[in-house]
Amino acid sequence: MTRATLAESLRDAESAPSSPAPATLGNAVSNPPSPSPCTQEEGWGGGSAAPANRGRLNLESLTKRFGSSHAAAIENVTLRLSPGEFVVVVGPSGCGKTTLLNLAAGMIAPDKGRVELDGQSVRGPGPDRAVVFQDHALFPWLTAAQNVEFGLKMAGVAAAERRHRVEQALAMVHLPRSGGKLVHELSGGMRQRIAIARALVMDPAVLLMDEPFAALDAQTRTLLHRQLQDLWMQTRKSVLFVTHSVGEAVRLADRIIVLHAQPGRIRAEIAIDLPHPRQPDSPYMSELVRRVRKEIEDEVNRVNAQMAQDDWKPAAVDDLGGASGGMGDGI
Amino acid sequence: MIWAALLAAWEMAYRLIGWRSYIFPAPSHVLDALFRMEHIRTAFGNPIHTPGWPRGPAGVDLSGDTLAAALWVSTIRLAAGFFISLALGLVLGVLMWRWAWLDRFLGPLFLGMQTLPSVCWVPMAIILFGLSDNDIGIMFVLVLGSFFAFAIALRDGLATIPPVQARAGRMLGAKGWRLYWYVMLPASLPALASSLRQGFGFAWRSLMGAELVYVFVNSHGLGYLLEEARLGPDMAKVVAVMIVMVLVGMLADQWAFGPLERRVLARFGLGEKG
Numbered sequence: 001m002t003r004a005t006l007a008e009s010l011r012d013a014e015s016a017p018s019s020p021a022p023a024t025l026g027n028a029v030s031n032p033p034s035p036s037p038c039t040q041e042e043g044w045g046g047g048s049a050a051p052a053n054r055g056r057l058n059l060e061s062l063t064k065r066f067g068s069s070h071a072a073a074i075e076n077v078t079l080r081l082s083p084g085e086f087v088v089v090v091g092p093s094g095c096g097k098t099t100l101l102n103l104a105a106g107m108i109a110p111d112k113g114r115v116e117l118d119g120q121s122v123r124g125p126g127p128d129r130a131v132v133f134q135d136h137a138l139f140p141w142l143t144a145a146q147n148v149e150f151g152l153k154m155a156g157v158a159a160a161e162r163r164h165r166v167e168q169a170l171a172m173v174h175l176p177r178s179g180g181k182l183v184h185e186l187s188g189g190m191r192q193r194i195a196i197a198r199a200l201v202m203d204p205a206v207l208l209m210d211e212p213f214a215a216l217d218a219q220t221r222t223l224l225h226r227q228l229q230d231l232w233m234q235t236r237k238s239v240l241f242v243t244h245s246v247g248e249a250v251r252l253a254d255r256i257i258v259l260h261a262q263p264g265r266i267r268a269e270i271a272i273d274l275p276h277p278r279q280p281d282s283p284y285m286s287e288l289v290r291r292v293r294k295e296i297e298d299e300v301n302r303v304n305a306q307m308a309q310d311d312w313k314p315a316a317v318d319d320l321g322g323a324s325g326g327m328g329d330g331i
Numbered sequence: 332m333i334w335a336a337l338l339a340a341w342e343m344a345y346r347l348i349g350w351r352s353y354i355f356p357a358p359s360h361v362l363d364a365l366f367r368m369e370h371i372r373t374a375f376g377n378p379i380h381t382p383g384w385p386r387g388p389a390g391v392d393l394s395g396d397t398l399a400a401a402l403w404v405s406t407i408r409l410a411a412g413f414f415i416s417l418a419l420g421l422v423l424g425v426l427m428w429r430w431a432w433l434d435r436f437l438g439p440l441f442l443g444m445q446t447l448p449s450v451c452w453v454p455m456a457i458i459l460f461g462l463s464d465n466d467i468g469i470m471f472v473l474v475l476g477s478f479f480a481f482a483i484a485l486r487d488g489l490a491t492i493p494p495v496q497a498r499a500g501r502m503l504g505a506k507g508w509r510l511y512w513y514v515m516l517p518a519s520l521p522a523l524a525s526s527l528r529q530g531f532g533f534a535w536r537s538l539m540g541a542e543l544v545y546v547f548v549n550s551h552g553l554g555y556l557l558e559e560a561r562l563g564p565d566m567a568k569v570v571a572v573m574i575v576m577v578l579v580g581m582l583a584d585q586w587a588f589g590p591l592e593r594r595v596l597a598r599f600g601l602g603e604k605g
Binding site (some may be wrong): 090107126131133137138139140154184202 | 500503514600
């Protein structure tokens with residue numbers, strides 16, 4: 001698929017759910033580094049420390065075991081995020097990558113090891129490590145804007161400032177006019193963008209993303225990859241991103257962590273030393289995806305054989321088979 | 332249409348065959364009974380005097396409470412009992428959802444209570460509270476006959492809240508009571524709305540049963556009116572009171588609890604509108 005048709009189809013996908021998103025959305029795909037409507041200097045996060053000084057997330061020798069299963073979900077995993085780094089954890093289903101994310105979020109406590117954020121030990125979940133969940137987890141009784149506002153309200157931010165920051169956050173995800181909509185009135189992609197806005201509005205030190213785009217169709221996903229990269233380049237948040245898609249990992253990551261399943265350990269680390277934003281359909285990217293897949297292939301095959309009766313197999317075939325071509329990378 | 336035809340046929344059958352009206356009244360007699368309870372005379376009253384029935388001047392039945400008075404008494408009892416029952420049920424429902432051991436203990440008990448007709452609580456109420464203070468006794472029956480419905484409905488509803496919503500709330504800084512007030516409570520609104528609807532049905536039925544059986548003393552209320560009509564015997568009044576009971580239950584459901592539930596579901600995108 002050529003660049004032009006891809007960009008066109010993205011524009012179609014965006015306009016379909018009666019989205020009020022500005023035209024720059026579609027254009028942004030074909031015209032990289034467009035100036036953002038909302039920059040760091042505009043008070044994003046309201047006087048927080050410069051991003052370069054925040055977001056050092058250290059996962060130290062984490063072990064987590066569920067129930068009496070003999071294999072640990074996570075075994076002795078050490079992972080350190082530098083401020084502003086985008087780290088993607090890939091691995092097949094059941095390799096413990098969501099467990100790793102939940103440990104970082106403080107949703108669950110490790111059996112061994114510890115989680116530290118900027119030198120502080122992490123106990124329990126909190127808005128400094130905002131999570132974007134796979135199924136958006138927005139509150140259906142609130143409007144989109146109220147969802148974004150929720151964390152600020154819990155933090156006791158004054159109403160006037162709340163309104164201002166919610167507006168900024170909605171503009172940031174290109175949904176400035178969807179604030180009044182109820183969750184069920186939003187498309188899947190819009191819900192995830194609201195969920196991202198809800199996380200970013202808290203000005204977290206780290207953004208934790210748990211397969212946030214897995215439930216979306218391929219076109220919406222590619223679009224959101226692009227938007228997430230823009231957001232990340234604006235805010236320079238540290239991001240810990242979990243996925244089972246190699247294409248997604250290569251597109252987004254500074255560094256890819258490949259997890260080994262049962263027990264969940266780090267099998268490989270791959271640095272992707274390419275400038276952002278990245279074009280998913282460049283031949284170089286395809287080549288890179290192919291190479292990373294090659295490195296992961298053994299692990300996928302091993303787990304695949306283990307889980308032969310599992311319905312996970314088609315996804316694996318897709319992951320390995322769709323080697324070249326722009327759309328395949330998004331899967 | 333079918334209903335009108337049926338009523339007409341019923342009326343015709345009565346006129347043609349000539350049943351004894353105190354055993355098988357015509358629709359017109361039931362209508363008359365409704366007015367008679369308000370001491371209003373109608374042109375289509377029962378031509379045959381029911382045996383032993385005290386008649387006031389001009390053939391108007393002056394015995395017993397008026398329908399409005401009875402309805403008022405029952406409504407007050409219902410309102411008070413409903414809220415006691417609701418509060419008790421909600422607390423237990425939340426606790427049962429929170430602690431599995433409590434659910435394992437109370438769950439089967441409540442399911443068992445659901446099979447027990449609520450009037451079966453009357454003997455216990457009489458022993459506990461005696462006959463003189465019938466309001467407390469009736470309320471006791473109402474509460475015991477309905478609180479478990481609130482509890483079970485709320486527990487089931489809470490169980491359907493995706494755990495990820497609680498996690499999202501905690502991630503955004505909602506802790507302790509704020510997590511319950513701002514996340515769990517709104518998230519359980521659909522469950523709450525349907526538990527209100529179900530619990531009301533139980534409460535209303537329990538109340539009617541209790542009033543009906545609690546007639547050793549003049550307990551007033553709709554149930555008492557029904558029993559009074561039985562003593563007549565005044566079948567037209569029996570039917571009239573029963574119709575009022577059904578109407579109250581239906582109207583509360585159609586005009587209050589039903590729309591409430593639909594509004595909540597629409598908000599959540601769960602109803603037909605979603």
